Amino acid sequence: MIEDKNQSKTPLSELGEFGLIDHLTKNFKINHVSTIKGIGDDAAVLDLKNNQIVVTTDMLVEGVHFDLSYMPLKHLGYKAMIVNLSDVYAMNAEAKQVTVSIAVSNRFPLEALEELYSGIETAAKIYNVDVVGGDTTSSTTGLIISITAIGSVKTDEVAYRSGAKPNDLLVVSGDLGAAYMGLQVLEREKEVFKVNPQNQPDLENYTYIIERQLKPEARKDIVKLLKDLEVKPTSMIDISDGLSSEIMHLCKQSEVGCELYENKIPLDPQVISTCEEFNIDSTTVALNGGEDYELLFTISQQDFEKIKANPNLTVIGFIKEKSAGMHLITRAETSIPLKAQGWNSFSS
Amino acid sequence: MIEDKNQSKTPLSELGEFGLIDHLTKNFKINHVSTIKGIGDDAAVLDLKNNQIVVTTDMLVEGVHFDLSYMPLKHLGYKAMIVNLSDVYAMNAEAKQVTVSIAVSNRFPLEALEELYSGIETAAKIYNVDVVGGDTTSSTTGLIISITAIGSVKTDEVAYRSGAKPNDLLVVSGDLGAAYMGLQVLEREKEVFKVNPQNQPDLENYTYIIERQLKPEARKDIVKLLKDLEVKPTSMIDISDGLSSEIMHLCKQSEVGCELYENKIPLDPQVISTCEEFNIDSTTVALNGGEDYELLFTISQQDFEKIKANPNLTVIGFIKEKSAGMHLITRAETSIPLKAQGWNSFSS
Numbered sequence: 141m142i143e144d145k146n147q148s149k150t151p152l153s154e155l156g157e158f159g160l161i162d163h164l165t166k167n168f169k170i171n172h173v174s175t176i177k178g179i180g181d182d183a184a185v186l187d188l189k190n191n192q193i194v195v196t197t198d199m200l201v202e203g204v205h206f207d208l209s210y211m212p213l214k215h216l217g218y219k220a221m222i223v224n225l226s227d228v229y230a231m232n233a234e235a236k237q238v239t240v241s242i243a244v245s246n247r248f249p250l251e252a253l254e255e256l257y258s259g260i261e262t263a264a265k266i267y268n269v270d271v272v273g274g275d276t277t278s279s280t281t282g283l284i285i286s287i288t289a290i291g292s293v294k295t296d297e298v299a300y301r302s303g304a305k306p307n308d309l310l311v312v313s314g315d316l317g318a319a320y321m322g323l324q325v326l327e328r329e330k331e332v333f334k335v336n337p338q339n340q341p342d343l344e345n346y347t348y349i350i351e352r353q354l355k356p357e358a359r360k361d362i363v364k365l366l367k368d369l370e371v372k373p374t375s376m377i378d379i380s381d382g383l384s385s386e387i388m389h390l391c392k393q394s395e396v397g398c399e400l401y402e403n404k405i406p407l408d409p410q411v412i413s414t415c416e417e418f419n420i421d422s423t424t425v426a427l428n429g430g431e432d433y434e435l436l437f438t439i440s441q442q443d444f445e446k447i448k449a450n451p452n453l454t455v456i457g458f459i460k461e462k463s464a465g466m467h468l469i470t471r472a473e474t475s476i477p478l479k480a481q482g483w484n485s486f487s488s
Numbered sequence: 489m490i491e492d493k494n495q496s497k498t499p500l501s502e503l504g505e506f507g508l509i510d511h512l513t514k515n516f517k518i519n520h521v522s523t524i525k526g527i528g529d530d531a532a533v534l535d536l537k538n539n540q541i542v543v544t545t546d547m548l549v550e551g552v553h554f555d556l557s558y559m560p561l562k563h564l565g566y567k568a569m570i571v572n573l574s575d576v577y578a579m580n581a582e583a584k585q586v587t588v589s590i591a592v593s594n595r596f597p598l599e600a601l602e603e604l605y606s607g608i609e610t611a612a613k614i615y616n617v618d619v620v621g622g623d624t625t626s627s628t629t630g631l632i633i634s635i636t637a638i639g640s641v642k643t644d645e646v647a648y649r650s651g652a653k654p655n656d657l658l659v660v661s662g663d664l665g666a667a668y669m670g671l672q673v674l675e676r677e678k679e680v681f682k683v684n685p686q687n688q689p690d691l692e693n694y695t696y697i698i699e700r701q702l703k704p705e706a707r708k709d710i711v712k713l714l715k716d717l718e719v720k721p722t723s724m725i726d727i728s729d730g731l732s733s734e735i736m737h738l739c740k741q742s743e744v745g746c747e748l749y750e751n752k753i754p755l756d757p758q759v760i761s762t763c764e765e766f767n768i769d770s771t772t773v774a775l776n777g778g779e780d781y782e783l784l785f786t787i788s789q790q791d792f793e794k795i796k797a798n799p800n801l802t803v804i805g806f807i808k809e810k811s812a813g814m815h816l817i818t819r820a821e822t823s824i825p826l827k828a829q830g831w832n833s834f835s836s
Contacts, residue, residue, distance in 0.1 A: 176540060180741070181649050182578035182726055183544035183639070190538060192524060196531035197621055197636055199589040203628040230530035241547040241634050273545055279632070280551040286589050286623075286634035288545055291531070301529050378530055393528070 149249035152278070161276050163250070164257045168264065168271045172236050174292070175270045184272035186237060191292035196227035202282035210326045213252055215354045216285070217259025223380065224289035225267050226358040226433040230378035231300075233293035235360070237272045238264070241286040243279035256285075267360055299376035299437065304394035308374050308438040310457035311447065313362045315406040316383055317422060320429025321414045322346065322353030348410045356433045362452065363435075369446045373437035384427040385480035386436050387457075388466060394438075397464035400457040400478065403471050427468070427478075497597035500626070509624050511598070512605045516612065516619045520584050522640070523618045532620035534585060539640035544575035550630035558674045561600055563702045564633070565607025571728065572637035573615050574706040574781040578726035579648075581641035582711070585620045586612070589634040591627035604633075615708055647724035647785065652742035656722050656786040658805035659795065661710045663754040664731055665770060668777025669762045670694065670701030696758045704781045710800065711783075717794045721785035732775040733828035734784050735805075736814060742786075745812035748805040748826065751819050775816070775826075 155163055161179070170178050177185040200206060200220050208216070221238065228235040240260055244253065253276075264271055269289070329341045343350060359378075366373060375394055377386045383405070391398050405426045415422040438459055439447065447453050457469075466478040503511055509527070518526050525533040548554060548568050556564070569586065576583040588608055592601065601624075612619055617637070677689045691698060707726075714721060723742055725734050731753070739746050753774045763770040786807055787795065795801050805817075814826040 176646075177648065182575040182724075183542040183581070183637075185579065185641075185646055185648075186541040186543060187643070188536075188541060193534040193536060193541065193638075194531040195534060195585070195587060195621060195636070195638065197587040197589050197623055197634070199591055199623045199625055199632075199634060201591045201625055201627050201632075204591075204626050227530040231533065233531070237543070239543060239545040239636060241545050243547055243549045243552075243632060273543060275545055275547045275634075277547055277549055278552050279549050279630075281629050282627075284547075284549075284591060284627070284632050284634075286545075286547060286632075288543070288587060288636040289531075290541075290543065293533075295535070298524075298533055300525065300533075376530075 149251060152244070152246065152248070152250055152253070155250065161274070164253055164276065165271065167261060170270050171268060172270050174236055175272055178270060178272040179274070184237065184239070186272070186290065188236070188292040192295050192298060194228055194231045194233045194291045194293060195288065196224055197286065197288040198223045198227070199284065199286040201284050210330055211354060213255035214259035217256040218263045219354070219356055220285045220287050221260055221263035221267070222356050222358045222433060224287045225263070225269065225360070226378040226380065228289050228291035229358055229360055229363045230376050230435060231291065231293060232297055232363055232366070232373060232376055233291035234363070235267060235269045235289055235291040237270045237290045239288045240271055240274040241276070243277050243284040245279050245281050245283070248283065267358065297372065299373045301375055301377050301390050301393040304375040304390055304396050304438040304459045306396055306459050306461050307441055308459040309441060309444060309455050310387070310398060310400065310436070310438055310459060311453055312379070312383070312406065312434055312436050312456050313359050313452055314432070314434040315408045315411070316379065316432050316434065317411045317425035317429045318349040318352035318408050319356060319431035320425050321411050322349035322351070324418055325350060325414065326353060346410065346414065348408055349414060353431065356431065358433055359435045365450070365452065371439055371443045371446050373439055376435060376437035379432045379434045379436050380430060382428040382430045383436065384478050388478055388480050390436065390438065391466050395462050397460040397462050398457055398466050399460060400468050402468055404454060404456040406454045497599060500592070500594065500596065500598055500601070503598065509622070512601055512624065513619065515609060518618050519616060520618050522584055523620055526618060526620040527622070532585065532587070534620070534638065536584070536640040540643050540646060542576055542579045542581045542639045542641060543636065544572055545634065545636040546571045546575070547632065547634040549632050558678055559702060561603035562607035565604040566611045566703055568633045568635055569608055569611035569615070570704050570706045570781060572635045573611070573617065573708070574726040574728065576637050576639035577706055577708055577711045578724050578783060579639065579641060580645055580711055580714070580721060580724055581639035583615060583617045583637055583639040583708070585618045585638045587636045588619055588622040589624070591625050591632040593627050593629050593631070596631065615706065645720065647721045649723055649725050649738050650741040652723040652738055652744050652786040652807045654744055654807050654809050655789055656807040657789060657792060657803050658735070658746060658748065658784070658786055658807060659801055660727070660731070660754065660782055660784050660804050661707050661800055662780070662782040663756045663759070664727070664780050664782065665759045665773035665777045666697045666700035666756050667704060667779035668773050669759050670697035670699070672766055673698060673762065674701060694758065694762060696756055697762060701779065704779065706781055707783045713798070713800065719787055719791045719794050721787055724783060724785035727780045727782045727784050728778060730776040730778045731784065732826050736826055736828050738784065738786065739814050743810050745808040745810050746805055746814050747808060748816050750816055752802060752804040754802045
């Protein structure tokens with residue numbers, strides 16, 4: 141919410157399209173031996189040997205997926221990477237390369253794009269992926285970011301959405317609902333700022349949930365952890381649209397039912413206190429909030445011993461026969477059907 | 489330029505994001521054995537065996553790259569595919585898979601997206617590529633299409649931009665400048681239509697050049713032809729921004745110079761006659777026009793015998809030492825330095 145009025149600004153037209161790509165990508169280093177050729181030819185060339193390749197793509201649109209009034213461009217670049225990398229990890233694969241395309245209007249100076257790309261570069265370093273291509277073009281309004289991520293995985297290690305079996309355990313990494321509550325706090329502060337721009341918000345009680353919204357992480361560590369524990373998930377999906385909707389995807393594609401236990405859903409204390417403050421039910425937030433980028437997966441019961449002591453993982457339910465349906469078992473031990481109320485960019 | 493006022497229109501919000509993707513992609517068939525998993529999981533899974541993988545991405549923005557007042561949506565979908573496939577062929581590779589992401593404003597009804605996707609599907613069939621993923625989201629204004637294409641190629645067959653050697657021949661497929669002149673005709677007819685909407689344009693003399701603008705093709709056939717002729721290009725690039733700019737890319741990355749012969753540049757008779765009508769120099773159009781999606785490549789002189797009889801290929805110059813610079817030898821036998829005046833989306 142703080143804008144630096146004194147920054148020097150370079151119009152994009154000064155560089156031209158090729159100059160712009162060169163300028164923005166000149167610091168990007170190639171780290172993977174599988175990247176034979178990165179930026180600078182008609183296409184990138186990769187050599188992923190005999191592994192299977194996973195490919196995923198996501199597009200983020202200003203005014204739909206992000207609001208630059210509280211999303212710093214560096215964080216946006218970082219988050220755009222995370223959204224895609226998370227999908228690669230959800231296949232139990234290792235992310236290796238990305239391509240980054242942006243369309244941007246003239247209201248953005250070069251320095252704004254440098255900020256955006258520094259976020260992309262930071263994520264590329266932390267997650268060890270090579271930026272191997274992309275496209276930079278103008279838009280008539282706003283900023284659009286489209287990223288495609290590529291990963292590799294041994295043929296017998298891919299985790300699809302469709303592999304869950306009755307009696308498997310339903311497991312989730314980390315905790316849920318924080319990104320959504322962070323967004324609620326940021327939206328509220330934006331309204332306060334509009335009324336009184338001199339007001340400096342005190343966000344100390346919300347640091348975790350705001351960070352989960354502005355700077356989410358993808359669970360590369362969980363993929364490694366499961367390998368180290370010698371646990372192969374029978375199915376896996378990342379939580380981008382809310383737990384409820386993702387469980388329903390898993391169950392539908394696996395042709396199974398499930399029971400999810402409300403009292404097992406992992407919530408951070410800050411989520412609980414902020415939900416109380418906003419008078420929102422924390423279970424509803426965890427079920428429908430979205431943007432957590434945690435991994436939801438199923439494991440065979442015999443693997444329970446291997447994961448039970450790990451603080452990063454929580455067993456939240458069981459897979460059942462398809463005929464049993466998909467239910468939430470509440471704290472009051474009532475069984476209610478799961479509903480997908482995940483985020484929909486086309487509803488107004 | 490003809491709008492059907494009677495079409496029934498379905499608002500996108502009726503389907504929701506998942507419903508929309510399902511609806512638009514339900515006809516897409518998987519043809520490649522290398523596509524292990526297409527749409528429907530966190531990521532697509534591919535098995536390209538021991539081949540190298542080429543990856544390329546391009547974004548098309550309404551009002552910047554296309555004008556829907558004369559670009560039918562079906563053609564737009566087709567062209568968005570061609571732009572990307574052309575880059576795969578320019579690596580001497582075979583295109584196998586694509587991901588398609590679109591951001592679209594509420595002013596587009598479902599039927600418009602169906603048109604767009606039918607063009608994508610047609611191109612996928614003709615060029616034998618699988619649509620394996622993508623993203624469909626809303627935009628605040630206009631239509632944005634981002635496609636990533638993936639191909640495979642044997643390690644020793646990749647053609648980079650950087651492999652041209654002095655004395656190599658400079659070869660181009662097809663003919664040049666037609667897409668640009670097609671655009672000039674369409675822009676003129678749009679102005680006429682604005683003044684008098686009843687006027688039915690007579691475009692009979694411009695069918696070839698208009699088709700080159702609205703429905704370009706990628707030269708998959710040339711990649712196959714070169715294999716059949718047992719010619720491996722020493723370097724290759726596709727012509728998206730105009731011959732001059734592409735030759736300069738090849739020469740710079742190969743660290744060589746060149747001589748390009750004006751009288752060898754292949755022009756269709758319709759380009760010549762339309763250039764005369766518009767009072768534009770046809771060489772300028774061929775050098776700077778762009779969007780031809782022909783292949784520009786270099787071959788060793790010893791391969792000349794193999795290609796010389798082929799009507800699809802024209803030798804247009806020679807590669808020289810870098811110190812010789814990059815020159816156009818005019819019909820008057822004057823030598824003038826090449827300039828890149830390719831299309832720049834950031835200049836206004």
